[in-house]
Amino acid sequence: MTVDVDESRDGPTPPAEKRLTLVDCDVHPIIGNVDEALSPYLSHAWRRHFEHKGGVRAGSSLSLRFAHPNGFIIRPDAADPSGAVGGSNPHHVVTDHLDRHGIDAAILNDLNPGAFAAVLAAPDESIALCTAFNSHYIDTWLPVDERFKMAICVPSQDPAAAAAEVRRSGTAGQVCAVALPLTNTLAGQRHYHPVYEAAEELGLPILLHVTGTDVVYQGAPTVTGLPESYVERYTGLSQIGAANLTSIVFSGTLERFPNLRFAFVEYGFSWALPLMWRMDKAWQETRLETPWVRKPPSEYVRERIRFTTQPMDEPADRKHLHRLIEMLGPETLMFSTDYPHWDNDSPEHVLRGLPDDAKSRIFADNAAAFFPL
Numbered sequence: 001m002t003v004d005v006d007e008s009r010d011g012p013t014p015p016a017e018k019r020l021t022l023v024d025c026d027v028h029p030i031i032g033n034v035d036e037a038l039s040p041y042l043s044h045a046w047r048r049h050f051e052h053k054g055g056v057r058a059g060s061s062l063s064l065r066f067a068h069p070n071g072f073i074i075r076p077d078a079a080d081p082s083g084a085v086g087g088s089n090p091h092h093v094v095t096d097h098l099d100r101h102g103i104d105a106a107i108l109n110d111l112n113p114g115a116f117a118a119v120l121a122a123p124d125e126s127i128a129l130c131t132a133f134n135s136h137y138i139d140t141w142l143p144v145d146e147r148f149k150m151a152i153c154v155p156s157q158d159p160a161a162a163a164a165e166v167r168r169s170g171t172a173g174q175v176c177a178v179a180l181p182l183t184n185t186l187a188g189q190r191h192y193h194p195v196y197e198a199a200e201e202l203g204l205p206i207l208l209h210v211t212g213t214d215v216v217y218q219g220a221p222t223v224t225g226l227p228e229s230y231v232e233r234y235t236g237l238s239q240i241g242a243a244n245l246t247s248i249v250f251s252g253t254l255e256r257f258p259n260l261r262f263a264f265v266e267y268g269f270s271w272a273l274p275l276m277w278r279m280d281k282a283w284q285e286t287r288l289e290t291p292w293v294r295k296p297p298s299e300y301v302r303e304r305i306r307f308t309t310q311p312m313d314e315p316a317d318r319k320h321l322h323r324l325i326e327m328l329g330p331e332t333l334m335f336s337t338d339y340p341h342w343d344n345d346s347p348e349h350v351l352r353g354l355p356d357d358a359k360s361r362i363f364a365d366n367a368a369a370f371f372p373l
Helices: 034-041 046-052 090-101 111-118 121-142 159-169 190-202 230-236 238-250 272-285 295-302 320-330 356-370
Strands: 023-027 105-108 148-153 176-181 208-209 262-264 305-308
Touching: 023 090, 023 262, 023 356, 034 046, 034 121, 090 105, 111 121, 111 148, 121 148, 121 159, 148 159, 159 190, 176 190, 190 208, 208 356, 230 238, 238 262, 238 272, 238 295, 272 320, 295 305, 305 356
Parallel strands: 023 105, 105 148, 148 176, 176 208, 208 262, 262 305
Antiparallel strands: none
C-alpha cells in the first residue's frame, strides 16, 4: 500500500550540514588603489577632503625603525599572476590560499581601516573610512566565495559611531565578527560599552588584532617604552594582548555583557597561561576590590575568550608546546595563518604530533562554535 506523505507541515528533510574541518581565523585582504576603491562609498565632501590631503594613505606609513627588514610584510610569492600585491585579488586568494589548503571558512580582516580607526585618521575621518572599507568588502569580496567571512572594522575613537556601524553592516551576510582597533583606552573600560552592546545584540564576537600602529604612535596602546627595531616591537606585541585581557576580565565587562565573546588574534597564546595563573591568584587575594568578578578569571577566559595560534611559538622540544596547549586547554585556541604576511603559518606544518581531538578543535570546531559561520 502506498502512503501519501504530507510534507506541508514539516517540509522536506534538510540536507545534513557540512562539518567544517579547517577554519582560518586571520586572512588579510588589501586594497591596491584605496582612493579609487573607496570613492563610490564616500560622499562628495569626503572625497574632496581626502583629495586635498593627498589621498587616504597620505602620511600613513610607519616610521623607518618599525619597517620590516625586507621592506614589506607581504610575501612576494603571494602576488597574483598580474603582479598585484598578495591579498589584493579575491579570486587569487581563493585559488592560492583557500583551495590550496582546503580551507572551509576564512575570516577577512583588513588592517588598513584598523590603523585609520585607531590613530592614523581623525575621529570623523575614521567614521567615513570604516564605513567605506566595510561597504567595499561586503560588495566586492564576499560575493566572490561563500567561504569568505568578514570582521567589520569600527571607528573605535567614537564608540557611538562604532555601535552605529555595527548595526549598519553587522547584519550583512557572511559578516561574523566586529574588529575593534585598540586605542590608548584598554578594552575593558566603559568607553567601549556602546560597541559591546551592539555586538552582543547581533551575536557577533569582538575581534582584537594588532593594527600595525601599536606602540608606534602616541595614542596607541602600549605597556612598554618605545622599541628600537621591528623585531623588538614584534616580540613585545603580546604584552598589549595581556594588558587588554586583564582589563576585560577585571573590569567586569564579561559580567555586564554575559553573551559577549572576545578573540585575541595575532597576539600568540603562550603568554595566556601564566597570565591566567596570575589573575586567579590576584583575584583570590583582592576580591573586595572587584566584587563584580564573580568567579576565577581563568573560568571567564576558558568560557568566553579565544586566542588564535599565529604567530606560533615553537620551542626546540615540540613536546613542550604540546604540554602548554594541554594545560591552557585546546578549547581556547583557534587556527589562523595570517596570510599573506611574511610569518604566516601553513596548516600542513603547524601543530604536528598533537592528538587528533585537540587538532580538530583547534583547526575548526572551536571557531565554528565561536563565530556565526
